[in-house]
Amino acid sequence: MYPKRCAACGGRVATSTVALPFCVRGETVEVPDIEHGACTGCGEVYLSLDATERLQTEAIRMSKAARGLLAPAEIRDIRRSFSMSQAAFEDLLGVGPKTVIRWEKGTVFQSATADRLMRLLRMQPGLSRALLSGELCVPATADRPPIAVLAKRYPGR
Ligand SMILES: [Zn+2]
Structure with missing residues (x-):
C-alpha cells in the first residue's frame, strides 16, 4: 500500500485510478484503471508492488495490441x-x-x-x-x- 502523507512534499495522498504513463520499447502508453496513490499537493505517484506488475503487464498488452501483435x-x-x-x-x-x-x-x-x-x-x-x-x-x-x-x-x- 501507499503512505497517507507524501514523502516528497508532506501533502495528502489520495486513491486514484487516473491513467498512468508507462514506457514500452521507447513509446509511452497511458494505462487506465490501475489503482494507486497520488499526492494532492505535488502529484507524486505511489504504487504497490502488485499494481506495478499490473501496470507493466497491461502496458505491454496495450502496446502489442496497438502494433497489431498477439498479446x-x-x-x-x-x-x-x-x-x-x-x-x-x-x-x-x-x-x-x-x-x-x-x-x-x-x-x-x-x-x-x-x-x-x-x-x-x-x-x-x-x-x-x-x-x-x-x-x-x-x-x-x-x-x-x-x-x-x-x-x-x-x-x-
Ligand atoms: Zn507530494
Whole structure:
C-alpha cells in the first residue's frame, strides 16, 4: 500500500485510478484503471508492488495490441492449445531457444511474420501437422534440426 502523507512534499495522498504513463520499447502508453496513490499537493505517484506488475503487464498488452501483435497471454494460449512446451513450440515455429518464453513474458516482441504464423495455427490447428510432417522441406541448420527430427521428437501432432 501507499503512505497517507507524501514523502516528497508532506501533502495528502489520495486513491486514484487516473491513467498512468508507462514506457514500452521507447513509446509511452497511458494505462487506465490501475489503482494507486497520488499526492494532492505535488502529484507524486505511489504504487504497490502488485499494481506495478499490473501496470507493466497491461502496458505491454496495450502496446502489442496497438502494433497489431498477439498479446503474451494469447501466445501462451495458442501454444497450450497444442499441448506443447515452450521449447517444442520454438521448434515448431523455427525460432531460437528462449524466444517463446520472452514473447510470453512480453520482454521481446514477436516479428510480424511469427505473429501471422501463430494466428494461422490458431485458425487452422491442423497446419501444425504440416509443419512437423516433413511436407515442408526446411534446410537444417546448427540450431534448427531437420524437419524429420522434429516429426520424431513430437510424434502424433
Ligand atoms: Zn507530494
